[in-house]
Amino acid sequence: MNTPFAITLRVGSSLANKTGAWRTERPVYVDRMPPCNDACPAGENVQRWLYHAEEAGYQEAWRQIMADNPFPAVMGRVCYHPCQTACNRAQLDESVGINAVERFLGDEAIRRGWTVPVTAPPAGTRVLVVGAGPSGLSAAYHLRLRGHEVTVRDAGERAGGMMRYGIPVYRLPREVLDAEVARIEAMGVRLELGHPVTDLAAEMRDGHFDAAFLGIGAQLSHRTYLPAGDSARILDALSVLRTIADGEPPRLGRRVVVYGGGNTAMDVARSARRLGATEALVVYRRTRDRMPAQPSEVAEAEEEGVQMRWLSTIAHAGRGSITVEKMRLDDTGYPQPTGELEELAADSVVLAIGQDVDRSIVDGLAGVEVRDGVVQVGPDMMTGHAGVFAGGDMVPSDRTVTTAIGHGKRAARHIDAWLRGARPARPPRPPLATFDRLNTWYYSDAPATVRPRLEPARRVSTFDEVTGGLGESTALYEARRCLSCGNCFECDNCYGMCPDNAIVKLGPGKRFAIDYDYCKGCGICVAECPAGAIEMVPEPR
Amino acid sequence: MTVQRVKFYQTGSFAVGNRLLDPAQRSTQARMDRANSITSGHRACQGCGEALAARYVLDAASRATDGQLVVVNATGCLEVFSTPYPESAWRVPWLHSLFGNAPAVASGVAAALRARGRTEIRVIGQGGDGGTVDIGFGALSGMFERNDDVLYVCYDNQAYMNTGVQRSGATPPAARTATTPAVGPQPGNTFGQGKSAPLVAMAHEIPYVATATVAGLRDLEAKVFRAMQLRGARYLHVLVPCPLGWGSGTGETIRLGRLAVETGLFPVFEAERGEVVAVTPIRRRLPVEEYLRPQRRYAHLFDPAVRSDVIERLQAMADRNVRRFHLEGKR
Numbered sequence: 001m002n003t004p005f006a007i008t009l010r011v012g013s014s015l016a017n018k019t020g021a022w023r024t025e026r027p028v029y030v031d032r033m034p035p036c037n038d039a040c041p042a043g044e045n046v047q048r049w050l051y052h053a054e055e056a057g058y059q060e061a062w063r064q065i066m067a068d069n070p071f072p073a074v075m076g077r078v079c080y081h082p083c084q085t086a087c088n089r090a091q092l093d094e095s096v097g098i099n100a101v102e103r104f105l106g107d108e109a110i111r112r113g114w115t116v117p118v119t120a121p122p123a124g125t126r127v128l129v130v131g132a133g134p135s136g137l138s139a140a141y142h143l144r145l146r147g148h149e150v151t152v153r154d155a156g157e158r159a160g161g162m163m164r165y166g167i168p169v170y171r172l173p174r175e176v177l178d179a180e181v182a183r184i185e186a187m188g189v190r191l192e193l194g195h196p197v198t199d200l201a202a203e204m205r206d207g208h209f210d211a212a213f214l215g216i217g218a219q220l221s222h223r224t225y226l227p228a229g230d231s232a233r234i235l236d237a238l239s240v241l242r243t244i245a246d247g248e249p250p251r252l253g254r255r256v257v258v259y260g261g262g263n264t265a266m267d268v269a270r271s272a273r274r275l276g277a278t279e280a281l282v283v284y285r286r287t288r289d290r291m292p293a294q295p296s297e298v299a300e301a302e303e304e305g306v307q308m309r310w311l312s313t314i315a316h317a318g319r320g321s322i323t324v325e326k327m328r329l330d331d332t333g334y335p336q337p338t339g340e341l342e343e344l345a346a347d348s349v350v351l352a353i354g355q356d357v358d359r360s361i362v363d364g365l366a367g368v369e370v371r372d373g374v375v376q377v378g379p380d381m382m383t384g385h386a387g388v389f390a391g392g393d394m395v396p397s398d399r400t401v402t403t404a405i406g407h408g409k410r411a412a413r414h415i416d417a418w419l420r421g422a423r424p425a426r427p428p429r430p431p432l433a434t435f436d437r438l439n440t441w442y443y444s445d446a447p448a449t450v451r452p453r454l455e456p457a458r459r460v461s462t463f464d465e466v467t468g469g470l471g472e473s474t475a476l477y478e479a480r481r482c483l484s485c486g487n488c489f490e491c492d493n494c495y496g497m498c499p500d501n502a503i504v505k506l507g508p509g510k511r512f513a514i515d516y517d518y519c520k521g522c523g524i525c526v527a528e529c530p531a532g533a534i535e536m537v538p539e540p541r
Numbered sequence: 542m543t544v545q546r547v548k549f550y551q552t553g554s555f556a557v558g559n560r561l562l563d564p565a566q567r568s569t570q571a572r573m574d575r576a577n578s579i580t581s582g583h584r585a586c587q588g589c590g591e592a593l594a595a596r597y598v599l600d601a602a603s604r605a606t607d608g609q610l611v612v613v614n615a616t617g618c619l620e621v622f623s624t625p626y627p628e629s630a631w632r633v634p635w636l637h638s639l640f641g642n643a644p645a646v647a648s649g650v651a652a653a654l655r656a657r658g659r660t661e662i663r664v665i666g667q668g669g670d671g672g673t674v675d676i677g678f679g680a681l682s683g684m685f686e687r688n689d690d691v692l693y694v695c696y697d698n699q700a701y702m703n704t705g706v707q708r709s710g711a712t713p714p715a716a717r718t719a720t721t722p723a724v725g726p727q728p729g730n731t732f733g734q735g736k737s738a739p740l741v742a743m744a745h746e747i748p749y750v751a752t753a754t755v756a757g758l759r760d761l762e763a764k765v766f767r768a769m770q771l772r773g774a775r776y777l778h779v780l781v782p783c784p785l786g787w788g789s790g791t792g793e794t795i796r797l798g799r800l801a802v803e804t805g806l807f808p809v810f811e812a813e814r815g816e817v818v819a820v821t822p823i824r825r826r827l828p829v830e831e832y833l834r835p836q837r838r839y840a841h842l843f844d845p846a847v848r849s850d851v852i853e854r855l856q857a858m859a860d861r862n863v864r865r866f867h868l869e870g871k872r
């Protein structure tokens with residue numbers, strides 16, 4: 001061996017010794033399903049968009065949301081964020097304020113006028129969408145992105161469905177809705193408003209549509225028999241909310257009783273307070289914990305002075321008063337009358353006991369099955385009638401805006417595949433990134449940010465938005481609280497902690513590779529990855 | 542609205558890197574251009590803490606000195622696994638003489654460089670705990686006394702690992718080694734032994750003494766940078782878990798380093814001229830059992846019967862460290 005004076009061994013010559021041969025197991029990088037993504041009804045890749053937001057890449061973050069959901073600013077206001085319920089960070093301190101960051105991104109996009117280009121070549125196919133609610137608009141958006149010609153027909157004068165005619169403005173300002181609908185329209189989606197569809201087959205034939213998506217919602221107020229005097233003032237929740245949305249609020253009087261325990265009941269009671277009712281009372285047959293309304297909405301209603309009367313039913317409604325009967329829950333949890341009556345003053349009674357689907361649109365369609373009052377669809381969102389798909393409140397659903405959007409997305413994927421005669425590609429669903437797989441040592445303590453809210457005293461006098469948004473620095477901070485469950489976020493732990501230099505750093509955004517020539521399979525990287533994004537697998541033979 | 546002090550990183554400064562940080566502020570180990578002073582192909586066991594710590598220390602020192610560095614290594618695992626003839630894993634100027642003379646050879650290299658007017662080249666001496674606290678101790682003390690311009694780094698895996706896990710002067714009480722078997726009424730190493738070389742180094746009142754572990758990378762790198770800013774004799778004592786000698790899982794190396802700190806058994810501090818100037822507070826205090834249980838060298842404390850008497854004595858040692866070094870202060 002020829003080496004310079006006093007040098008016996010060549011620099012770095014150990015590379016000749018491939019220590020990878022020692023290995024019996026090998027580490028591999030994985031991308032697991034973060035609980036937030038898993039829980040999002042619209043299938044948003046939450047972890048991924050937070051990753052962009054963390055480095056202030058707001059536009060990339062927003063585009064990542066838009067890949068799944070065309071309504072980030074609406075979502076940031078009305079979504080009940082099951083992602084946050086599922087968020088692993090909740091087990092550390094509090095869940096990441098995903099919804100607040102989403103709202104910040106949605107608002108930022110509106111402020112900056114970001115748009116979505118349609119880059120797919122024209123598909124040469126035409127799809128009719130009935131209903132411009134969240135499911136219909138989502139389907140239209142995703143179909144348009146795939147190059148289809150889309151026409152949306154809606155009976156209403158304006159688009160949005162329940163986002164416009166149900167959800168009150170103090171929760172969803174209409175400029176926000178308008179901006180996000182306009183962006184979809186600008187992509188070349190035709191909106192034909194004031195156009196109720198009654199004969200679907202005829203409209204499809206006449207308009208040369210190759211497929212249809214139905215998203216007509218559940219727009220009929222559920223009726224119940226209520227013993228009432230002639231002069232009792234009884235209204236239904238949807239028409240009350242609709243007239244408020246149209247700017248012609250109904251006269252409800254000073255004492256308003258709302259019957260029902262869902263979100264609609266809360267919205268009516270809170271709206272009534274804003275319209276000047278000094279007393280707004282919600283009467284519900286079961287207990288508080290059985291109310292279908294979101295706890296946050298119940299709490300906000302109470303803050304605004306809405307009163308609740310649980311375990312009660314309306315036995316009779318008369319002029320200026322109602323009679324309520326106390327209920328008790330039987331062993332099966334079903335409310336039973338007790339015979340105890342009480343009379344309460346009430347100028348009007350609003351029924352908010354659920355919504356039904358107007359099924360007449362599918363009446364003449366062969367093969368369509370209606371069960372439990374809703375139209376049945378397969379996992380591909382297709383009804384029993386070939387080429388007719390449906391989603392949102394009119395199909396089995398938990399009836400939220402986000403679920404409707406998710407249905408629209410899924411239907412669009414399958415309509416696209418159906419029209420092209422292809423099978424929709426469905427990437428395999430990776431296993432869940434559970435909390436126990438994280439190495440939480442590496443995360444610093446960082447309590448959640450609280451969104452500013454209007455003082456209750458001011459809320460009851462205006463329809464101004466109740467919940468404020470986050471500023472940039474707080475949104476950034478909140479995004480950075482994300483633990484990046486199950487997905488590499490380039491913390492360099494594996495690269496830094498390998499005793500054998502067997503991890504190759506590929507550069508910003510490119511993650512890492514493992515050099516199996518030298519990896520001895522010790523497992524330090526697996527143990528120390530904060531996100532649980534590395535797994536040990538048996539060495540292939 | 543609740544006002545938050547905006548924390549800077551998603552992962553605090555605990556992880557190796559942080560893509561959100563300004564590149565200049567990132568750790569040396571996170572850099573694509575780190576020196577990799579000891580490279581792949583070395584023959585250290587799977588999960589060896591010593592190999593890892595040596596790279597941490599020398600990469601940081603290379604960065605601090607712009608690569609103007611000579612390293613002198615005592616006999617021991619680090620020497621043997623890095624240089625089996627005819628290979629070398631070193632990418633820094635490196636020399637090896639004997640088991641017991643690394644501090645003396647390092648002093649000699651520093652003297653030679655001074656004589657040649659090349660004091661910009663810095664000298665690091667390094668060895669295992671045996672080479673440092675036992676056979677090399679006289680040479681080390683002399684190096685301290687003369688205040689030779691050397692940073693001496695001890696990679697403490699708490700026994701003579703290279704020759705088959707014999708007890709050293711740094712082996713802690715109750716630990717089983719080949720020469721302190723788990724037999725008799727007081728199994729394992731004797732209580733009262735396991736000397737603290739850092740405290741002895743401090744007694745020499747040298748410019749800088751620090752302890753660190755392989756689990757606290759940023760802390761370790763900061764200490765190397767601090768040491769390289771200073772001249773004269775400096776001592777860095779790094780706890781390096783050894784899967785073979787400790788009987789721990791090969792992937793547990795970092796976790797055990799962390800547990801040694803979080804239980805209080807290994808105090809992490811810095812001292813200048815004989816006085817403690819900074820300590821790393823415990824973040825989440827844990828009972829010593831958490832550290833002992835995963836190591837087979839302590840298995841006799843749990844099987845066949847739990848030796849609470851011995852565990853309590855070890856806990857008392859941890860408690861004493863916490864009091865003595867004020868380890869429960871605010872971060």
Ligand SMILES: Cc1cc2nc3c(=O)[nH]c(=O)nc-3n(C[C@H](O)[C@H](O)[C@H](O)COP(=O)(O)OP(=O)(O)OC[C@H]3O[C@@H](n4cnc5c(N)ncnc54)[C@H](O)[C@@H]3O)c2cc1C
Pocket residue numbers: 078079080130131132133134135136153154155156159160161162163166167168195196197198215216217218219241263264267361391392393394398399400401402404
């Ligand atoms: C008061 C209220 C508050 C709510 N608050 C929330 C909330 O905060 N968060 C949340 O996630 N969800 C909320 N929901 C539920 C949510 O609004 C619905 O689940 C969602 O809007 C359903 O979407 P969709 O697309 O299925 O139907 P819809 O939004 O109901 O839209 C259906 C559209 O179809 C049109 N249409 C119907 N029939 C025809 C026809 N024959 N021809 C043409 N057009 C037709 C209608 O005009 C309407 O525009 C609320 C609902 C109500 C009533």
Ligand SMILES: Cc1ncc(C[n+]2csc(CCOP(=O)(O)OP(=O)(O)O)c2C)c(N)n1
Pocket residue numbers: 591616617618619640641668669670671672673698700701702703704709
């Ligand atoms: C004078 C002398 N005595 C004994 C040995 C054998 N020997 C080589 S390495 C070693 C133990 C090294 O222990 P330590 O310094 O703790 O390093 P480790 O291997 O644990 O890293 C011994 C006893 C030797 N090389 N020279």
Ligand code: SF4
Pocket residue numbers: 034035036037046047050086087088089096098481482483484485
């Ligand atoms: S911490 Fe981040 S990735 Fe994990 S569940 Fe929460 S938002 Fe999702």
Ligand code: SF4
Pocket residue numbers: 584585586587588589590591592618619622698702703782783784785786
């Ligand atoms: S015996 Fe211990 S110190 Fe020596 S190479 Fe193996 S793990 Fe490292």
Ligand SMILES: [Mg+2]
Pocket residue numbers: 669670671696697698699700701702709
């Ligand atoms: Mg040793």
